[in-house]
Amino acid sequence: MPEKISENHLIDDHHEKEYKTTRHRIEFSDSRSLSTIKNESIDLVVTSPPYPMIEMWDSLFASLNQEIGEALESNDGSRAFELMNQELDKVWGELARVVKKNGFVCINIGDATRKIGEQFQLYSNHSRITTAFIALGFQPLPIALWKKVTNSPNKFMGSGMLPAGAYITLEHEYILVFRNGGKREFNTDDKKNIRSQSAFFWEERNRWFSDSWDLKGVKQSTDSENVRQRSAAFTFELPYRLINMYSVKGDTILDPFLGTGTTTFAAIASERNSIGIEFDNNFYSILVDGLKYLREYANNTVTKRLEDHIAFCEEYQKEKSPMKYQNKCFGFPVMTKQETDLDLKHVSAINFSDLQNITVEYQPILTIQQSLFL
Ligand SMILES: C[S@@+](CC[C@H](N)C(=O)[O-])C[C@H]1O[C@@H](n2cnc3c(N)ncnc32)[C@H](O)[C@@H]1O
Numbered sequence: 001m002p003e004k005i006s007e008n009h010l011i012d013d014h015h016e017k018e019y020k021t022t023r024h025r026i027e028f029s030d031s032r033s034l035s036t037i038k039n040e041s042i043d044l045v046v047t048s049p050p051y052p053m054i055e056m057w058d059s060l061f062a063s064l065n066q067e068i069g070e071a072l073e074s075n076d077g078s079r080a081f082e083l084m085n086q087e088l089d090k091v092w093g094e095l096a097r098v099v100k101k102n103g104f105v106c107i108n109i110g111d112a113t114r115k116i117g118e119q120f121q122l123y124s125n126h127s128r129i130t131t132a133f134i135a136l137g138f139q140p141l142p143i144a145l146w147k148k149v150t151n152s153p154n155k156f157m158g159s160g161m162l163p164a165g166a167y168i169t170l171e172h173e174y175i176l177v178f179r180n181g182g183k184r185e186f187n188t189d190d191k192k193n194i195r196s197q198s199a200f201f202w203e204e205r206n207r208w209f210s211d212s213w214d215l216k217g218v219k220q221s222t223d224s225e226n227v228r229q230r231s232a233a234f235t236f237e238l239p240y241r242l243i244n245m246y247s248v249k250g251d252t253i254l255d256p257f258l259g260t261g262t263t264t265f266a267a268i269a270s271e272r273n274s275i276g277i278e279f280d281n282n283f284y285s286i287l288v289d290g291l292k293y294l295r296e297y298a299n300n301t302v303t304k305r306l307e308d309h310i311a312f313c314e315e316y317q318k319e320k321s322p323m324k325y326q327n328k329c330f331g332f333p334v335m336t337k338q339e340t341d342l343d344l345k346h347v348s349a350i351n352f353s354d355l356q357n358i359t360v361e362y363q364p365i366l367t368i369q370q371s372l373f374l
Contacts, residue, residue: 020345022250024264024274024358026287031256031277032064032090037098042275043251045095045105046239046263048232052084053077053112053123056232061087075117085128091256092129096136098254102184104246105138108146108234110173113157120157120167126174138178145172146213146238175213175242198248199342201305202335203312208241231259231283239266240301247272261287268360269298271345284355291350291358299346306330306344306365330365 027036050057061084062069068087071080095105112123130140148171158166186195200208215237239262243253249271255263258276260283267274313333317323323333329343345362352358 020362022268022271022273022360022362024268024276024360026258026261026264026276026278026355026358028279028281028284029277030279031094032087034091034094034098034256034277037094037254037275039097040100041252042095042098042254043100043103044243044247044272045099045103045107045254045256046242046266047106047255047257048108048234048259049088049091049257050232051110051112052088052125052128053081053114054110055114057084072116075119077114077116077119077121077123080116081123081128085125085132088129089132092132092136095254095256096138096180099180101181103180105133105176105178105180106242106246107176107178108173108238109176110148111170113167113170126176130176133176133178138180141177141179142211143177144175144211144213146175146215147172175238177246193341194248194250196338196341197343198244199339200244201309201312201339201342203309204244204305208245213238213241231286233260233262236262236266236297236301239263240269243267243270243272258287259283261290264358265290265294265298268294268347268350269301271362287355291352295347295350302344302346302365309334 029036050060052061058069058072061080062072064087065083068080068083071077071083099105107129109125109129111125113120114123126143134140155169156166157169160166186192215235239255243263243266247253247270250273252273252275253263253267254275254277256277258264258278261276264274264276264287310332313323316335317333323335325334325337325340326332327334327342328340334340334342344365346365347360348363349361350358351360
């Protein structure tokens with residue numbers, strides 16, 4: 001049975017030691033005001049806003065401020081770009097309030113190229129957003145480039161094979177990373193233990209902390225195809241990786257532009273709590289369906305990480321030397337002492353009567369242990 005949660009219960013009250021159950025809340029509201037979220041209660045934000053100056057989001061931005069529509073109609077691209085970003089600034093300002101000291105914000109954003117009137121130009125969303133976060137007191141950290149493959153034959157714009165009027169194609173999006181102050185401290189035994197259990201594998205570190213990410217998109221086909229096509233969902237691997245890189249189990253993750261719920265789903269798979277905000281309630285049934293089928297997907301993701309690690313160990317030990325350390329939970333070898341307490345769990349139940357009160361229970365991964373190592 002789902003645990004009874006009072007209306008006023010806030011996820012941030014959840015004690016770190018109790019992370020074997022996580023709590024999740026999805027709200028349909030406007031994230032320009034995050035009034036239901038306490039000051040300094042969020043450990044990590046993972047999000048992707050609507051992209052200023054990408055046409056699919058014009059009407060959404062115009063609905064937030066009618067001057068945006070007027071600027072576009074009068075071919076004033078620079079003004080439209082600035083006004084759209086000013087709407088996002090309101091959300092960034094709220095993040096400065098709710099993110100804990102030493103917490104992180106990770107933003108997936110693409111730049112835009114566009115011809116407005118006779119003027120073709122780049123609208124650099126990633127630099128405008130970086131400037132906004134620096135002004136709010138966040139420190140910018142090294143970023144990753146997410147390569148989005150486009151196979152379209154007419155991806156090149158401009159004067160074809162003739163100089164000097166052709167334009168470089170945008171093939172990357174950005175993963176911006178900001179920290180609210182200095183390094184996070186893990187200065188009690190409880191905090192140290194949770195951090196050790198939240199470790200990732202050495203070979204994952206080598207891939208995840210590269211600045212070039214080559215993630216495949218997930219095929220999206222459901223009955224609600226139209227809503228999904230408008231959703232610009234990011235691939236599950238993206239928030240899953242960021243959550244594992246920048247938070248520990250039991251932390252609270254926020255996505256103020258939730259869309260189809262990918263960040264919530266990745267938080268569930270990673271044993272973190274979460275809050276998701278989305279103002280378009282057409283996403284309701286996608287979110288409910290997603291939660292219904294998430295358990296198997298989340299568990300397959302976690303099992304695959306273990307299987308990939310085992311394959312890596314076999315290869316490494318065959319070609320190089322035996323690995324020095326052993327993981328305490330699974331018994332397999334690991335490269336470093338930091339990975340010896342690494343623990344991963346499967347989701348055993350996802351309980352919800354409504355999207356405001358989702359509780360998730362976890363269980364040890366016995367099948368991997370029994371079949372491969374015991
Ligand atoms: C790029 S999409 C996010 C997609 C999401 N990462 C996913 O995987 O499905 C941006 C989302 O933000 C929502 N949105 C835009 N402005 C908003 C606002 N002020 N408050 C809440 N949601 C907003 C849009 O409806 C859209 O679903």
